[in-house]
Amino acid sequence: MKALRFLAAVGTALGALCGAVPVTAQEISVTALQGARLVDGRGGTPLEPATIIVRGEHIVAVGPTDSLPPPAVATVVDLRGKTVIPGLISNHAHVGQTNGTEQGAANYTRENVLRQLRQYEAYGVTTVTSLGVNDASVFYPLRAELRAGKLQGADLFGADHGVGTPTGAPPQAMLKAAPGQIDRPDTPEKARAFVGEQKARGTDLVKVWVDDFNHSLPGKMDPAIWRAVIDEAHKLGLRVAAHIYYLADAKALAEGGVDIIAHGVRDVPVDADFIKVMKDRGTWYIPTLELDEATFIYAQRPAWMSTPFFRNSVQPPLRAQLDSPAWRSKKQADPAVAIAKRNLSMNLKNLKALHDGGVRIGFGTDSGANPLRIPGFSEHRELALMVQAGISPMQAITIATRDAAALLKLDDRGVIAPGKLADIIVLDADPTQDITGTSRILAVWHRGRQVAGPVTSFKP
Template sequence: MASSMTTAQTDTVALVDARIINGTGTAPVDDGVIIINAGRITAIGNSNDIDIPDQANVVSMAGKTIIPGLINAHGHVSDVLGLESGHYNTENLLRQLNLYASYGVTTVISLGGDEREAFELRDTQQTPALDRARIYVAGPVLSADSPDEAAALVDEVARSNPDFIKIRVDDNLGRTAKMAPEVYQAFSDRADHHGLPLAVHIYYLDDTRQVIEAGGDFVAHSVRDRHVDQAFADQLIAADICYSPTLTREVSTYIYESEPDFFSDPFFLAGVDSEILDTLREPARQQRLRDSAMAQQYKAALPIAMSNLKILADAGVTIAMGTDSGPAARFQGYFEHLEMWMMQDAGLTPMQIITSATGDAAHCMGISDELGTLEAGKWADLVVLSADPLEDIRNTRSIDQVWIAGKALPRPGF
């Protein structure tokens, strides 16, 4: 039996009559109750097992499904405003975090481009008064020409107390030089020295194998050059390495060669400025993408990425939902749902997908003590859905409410 509160508090909330999916992958709880006090869950379970404090504010969730707040394990809270860069300031960061929250993405792992303002937001979010998505930060994406330079860069960033170190091991489809193995080994060694996990942007299977051998801690994109095998899955599992597919990253590289179907989706339109869509509809812009060899190469790589996701999930690799959203036209909030829908198209079950976007994402990013699952002691970050996501993951679009730190947030425009 879940523990119950013995002293009623005037700020205690009891969510009752709910169907609860707790983010651990276990079966849903029907006729569920969640007791919340001071922003955290104090008890959760079937109504037969929970004592509701006498003075609790009781809120019926009849007909609703509650899931943990979604965690984007690879996003960017960046300097982009509309389609323009150069707007890195607290106001714009808060705009993005509020947009993520409106879509039920209550935590964002910002893997690169993070400056002082983001660190300050990270440092002030451990409070019941929080009213926007949480952020965790990596600082700049690091690159070096030598092992000594790599070590020095990690030392410099570590002074800011980041949550991760981020590097790129990629050649942009043969267009740029790739980081040398001895350099990413130095990044890994120095990150370990500071106790910081190393997240790595990859593309090629061989590079990913070598990065894992070098001590990389998080695979921040899909392998896209060829199909993976059981040996690669075994390598990930043995090293306890999580894999973030970021399928929508590939989508963003080519989808605006014509008008995407989601441009007419009300769930998408609720969170986007129409002027952005007008720009993306410009014929000359669309033609440039149709003519772009790089865009077409990424388009061809997407089916490989989707197939690899299914192979690795079936093999037991831990998948962390991530999107690489935040750069221009990678639409924060909506792309996290699109990512989950694409994961279902790749063959994952709705329960696998929900777990990857909640409990598993929190585990992979080292924040599971506080977030990711609906359990006593954790922050009450949750999403209330009007339709059952286990019937179809596309039902994540049926957001009725988003709660962060035990409060339902306003969602202007939704």
Template sequence: MYKSIIAYSLMVFAVMEFTPLQAETIAITGATIIDGNGGSPLKNGTLVIDGNRIIAVGKTRDIDVPAGARIIKAEGKYIIPGLMDTNVHLFIEMAVETLAKYEGQYDKLIIEAAQVALKAGVTTVFDSYGPRQPLVDARDAINLGEEIGSRIYLAGNIVGYDGPFSGDFWPDAKATTSPSFVKKINDMWVQDVGRRLVWMAPEQLGGALEPYLKKDIDFVKYGASGHSIGEMHFLTFSEKAQDVIVKTVKGAGLTVQTHTTSVESLRIAVEAGVDLLQHCDVTGPVVVPDSTIKMMAERQIPCAPLTMTVLGEEARIKFLKVFGASQPEANQEFIDSIQISRQNVRKMLDAGVPLLLSTDSYLNSKRVEEWFGISDAVESLTVLGEGHFHWLKAMEERGMDAMTMLMSATRDIARAYKIDKDLGTLEKGMIADLLILDENPLKSSGNYKKIHMIMKDGRKVDRDTLPTRRFLTQAN
């Protein structure tokens, strides 16, 4: 990730050097500023931006606005850092016809998805499973200013899992797809760090991982437990193997996180020293033991739960009973997990475990929405551009403090990914990613939807134009 930040800084410098618009000085005046650090909101505040960085924040009376600065009057508004999502999938298409139709253009679909996220106030996303090279191409195009969209950090493949047309995801597609196309798609995702690594001894893993760590990725995610229905309770890697993965990745200067869906995979990942736990609330029919939660809290390991609203839970359970009718026992794991998740999140909140906004969201074509019944979903986490609002509402329902909730969607995510020197708060020297809201987000989670303006890299986002090119978002 560190090399990505350096590359990003160089890209921004180049764009600022040759694009006069990005060198504009802007002063946003009169707003209540909630900087993301947890302190009291700053009423009647002024925030000054030069280029893509914040150069001053304070009481309006104490700020000398530079001559010639463009003034944005924001009396009665609220300024917060741009939102972040720890876990999205900008391109995880399941329809074979879509994969075939847009072959060679996946980066364009990823940019479309990044624009959908940005339009909804998510200025930074972390893509934890997807086709590495198209993600790199989209990320770089956005960072260079060639395209607009949420800032992208990417992992590529989940270490230990195979591609979309494998037993880890959607194996049924192989029945109607040519072997050559199946291999091409799977290889694009797997990048030689799939299930073959699961067969290896711990002492072999480090060497097998190193070539992938030298590729253009920003962080690493590995599977601590199985992904598909019926395998979520199985361990993917042993304790020793996970120790090797974590040490190898950290030794390469990258952050490491894990997909975990059982109490044992969670415990092992915590003891291995991961930087972030994805789906830490998902543990099937078993509540996370107090000893594991205590360890998470003591080590302050951030956890990204897939917390659903009450309405969302009810809709998902109804959907699973229909969709999983052919595998009732395995499908019951999901239903039980939803019900147990509520208890896990409550226990983690009480213990002081850092919880981060996470949606697992993606952009679906209309065909897939109809196929899975997603178009009828209620308050679904997995709908890109909407899921983050539902997560915030869900955490409000669970009793999370309003300021803690704001930080869980901004500063605390930046800290988990070790990019908090540039992003996550509204302070002098930080990149100017921010939202101006019409209502106070500390009063109600619903106020996060009341977006007056979005700024990314110090420039106003023209929301009405997004997405600029429609592929998966186009009408039937």
């Protein structure tokens, strides 16, 4: 019976493909990706060998290769011995803040944002959410063009300026943001007004920076302000993501109705009360493990730093810095390194507890927020760290694809299935056995077109 239902579904899909209205390859391209091991993003047993039929931007049929012949109009791509997974989806990144070793508003140009989005795409991250500090005059036109498939680069979503505090987070000394690039209300009324302005511009989400960056800033956001942000955003049909560090803040925000905890809790172990409120309210949790690892890992020179997968993600000025013995010595002596190592250790433990407790986990790294958080490469390190935390490779892939799409309320991507966008990574390894296999990229398909090959041919 299952086989009959499958063949009927295939017949329907191929009928739409080749039925009453003739379709030629010149009108709308048709491609059959044939013979690969399919990891479809839903967490089930891989299908091997599988065929994926793509028409235009979308997948129209998926099934066993011996039961799904390619239509006559299709270009057949032989993927025997390869593995395919969905394009990765970042729920927490930033664009336009860095270039080489530099950070600041001068980098928020159309050209630089596109350069970064092309790098994300080449590394298999086909959807990126820029959580605040966006220049609206650049962000919104690019978002529209990318999501219409008019430009090459990852699809772009974001949180407009974001809402910070007048003299605290996010720290201006670090970000060097332009005037108006971050909204900094000092009253609940002003906070509501800023949310309304962001809604009018068309923001996807609202971001609030609540904590004091581990006691490094004058103070935290007044709870009356973040409560006003959440209330106003919800009235306007927007969801809110919160930058946090401490468990107490994360718990208060979850109880106060925030939709997304945008960083991991790093001060103390999470407790049963926090897990319960997160589950009861359906609040999402993005651990951003790589945020702290990036603070210290490059000074340690792990073996993967010599691989093309890493080195081709690094712009020449940053590569020179990372290769400098003087820089490495200075970094290793920085007191921030010990703090970052403790933060990462706590974050790993808390992620495992929250995942085991049934909390909804999203995927993000804070890549692009400073030069050491490298677009595209950081997302693959995040997968490895999730597995280090005790999550299986298959679970990590599912979080970075299907679940990350669900966090954004996107039902058109995140899994390889009929009707979804053809965002696909072709790998020369099986990442369900070893998560580092996600670095063995042979090709990236985005919206039905191959947009990248092996990263050995990519230049940052």
